[in-house]
Amino acid sequence: MSALLAALLASSALAASRPAVLSSATVSSPYDLAGATLPAAGYSAGMPFFPEVLEFEIKWGIFSVGTSDLRLERVLDFGGTPAFYLASQARSNGFCDRFYPVRDLNESWIRASDRASLGYSKKLREGSFFRDEWVLYDYPRKAFLSKRTDKDGSSAFSAGEIPGPVQDILSSIYYIRPSPLKVGDEVVLDVNTKSNWPLSIKVLKRATIEIPSGRYKCVVVEPFLRQEGLFVQKGKRLQVWLTDDARHMPVLMRVELLFGSVTAYLVKASPPYKAP
Numbered sequence: 001m002s003a004l005l006a007a008l009l010a011s012s013a014l015a016a017s018r019p020a021v022l023s024s025a026t027v028s029s030p031y032d033l034a035g036a037t038l039p040a041a042g043y044s045a046g047m048p049f050f051p052e053v054l055e056f057e058i059k060w061g062i063f064s065v066g067t068s069d070l071r072l073e074r075v076l077d078f079g080g081t082p083a084f085y086l087a088s089q090a091r092s093n094g095f096c097d098r099f100y101p102v103r104d105l106n107e108s109w110i111r112a113s114d115r116a117s118l119g120y121s122k123k124l125r126e127g128s129f130f131r132d133e134w135v136l137y138d139y140p141r142k143a144f145l146s147k148r149t150d151k152d153g154s155s156a157f158s159a160g161e162i163p164g165p166v167q168d169i170l171s172s173i174y175y176i177r178p179s180p181l182k183v184g185d186e187v188v189l190d191v192n193t194k195s196n197w198p199l200s201i202k203v204l205k206r207a208t209i210e211i212p213s214g215r216y217k218c219v220v221v222e223p224f225l226r227q228e229g230l231f232v233q234k235g236k237r238l239q240v241w242l243t244d245d246a247r248h249m250p251v252l253m254r255v256e257l258l259f260g261s262v263t264a265y266l267v268k269a270s271p272p273y274k275a276p
Contacts, residue, residue, distance in 0.1 A: 030121050034078055035077035036076065038077055043075050047177075050075075050084065053072075053270040055266070060096075065262075081118060085108075085109060086107070088104075089105050090103075105122070107170070110175075115178075117167050131148075132150075134146065135193070137166060145157065145159050146159070146194050181248065188200050204220045209251070209252060211251065213266050218241040218252075221240050237255070
């Protein structure tokens, strides 16, 4: 009886927090929809590696230029819908700050029931490049709402249609991680970044790599990006090494640039990785 009462109370609380139609009049940012933290036990089956914190060292060629992390630690009420909160931060070190300072924050709110993105926010500071932008997805109305704020503080809303459940750049890898990945597979996802486009993720090969945090058997995947990606906004090509097991933990990410490449190596995982 107590469990049933708790479920009813949780359901009524979510229903009460459900927003009106998403518009510039009802939402000023995704944080308006981010509510209380929810018990994770009922939702973690969709993300079997939850909770997880991954820490990376970022190198440009042989030079260490900064750090990054991926954090999947909370389930929360997001506008009346249980959602995983996923955040990625990238920060340049003192060496890189002298000529190309980086302070990036990417956030995604992922619907717990099916791993569709409910919203995405990016705050990018890369050298002279500046971008503050977010997008929210209104699935009952098959619509999105977005806001962009420029360096001078001016801002503008935009809106449009979506075909149905979509992914953002940050959520897409977490969408495929619980799935079987075989060499030769191609997963095509509907992605929205204020325009709708198909993101093709190809499973290229198996490889064993050795990095400072350990030796890993991996599958290598490549997302074919039409627009800017994660970590570096001017990347030409991105490849991701995922552990070749059910966790599919990213241990290495490499972005090709016009001049060399930027690589993120896993230095710490919580919980610690245990090879099968």
